[in-house]
Amino acid sequence: MAKDRSFAAKMAKGEVESNTCSTCGETYSTLKVISSEVKDGRDSVGFKEKFVAVCKCNEKEIYG
Numbered sequence: 001m002a003k004d005r006s007f008a009a010k011m012a013k014g015e016v017e018s019n020t021c022s023t024c025g026e027t028y029s030t031l032k033v034i035s036s037e038v039k040d041g042r043d044s045v046g047f048k049e050k051f052v053a054v055c056k057c058n059e060k061e062i063y064g
């Protein structure tokens with residue numbers, strides 16, 4: 001399960017502290033966010049992927 005491992009690695013780094021929000025008590029769902037990145041002096045555009053933990057506290061900000 002490579003994907004689970006990479007998520008676990010992010011949790012280990014402290015990006016996501018636990019699977020459950022201590023504020024609202026909801027279990028986080030993870031959302032993959034892809035943003036484009038323009039590199040200086042180059043025509044190429046890179047894409048950066050990150051995972052965002054979503055719970056009731058921030059779902060409105062994230063989903064709009």
Ligand SMILES: [Zn+2]
Nearest residue numbers: 021024055057
């Ligand atoms: Zn929350």
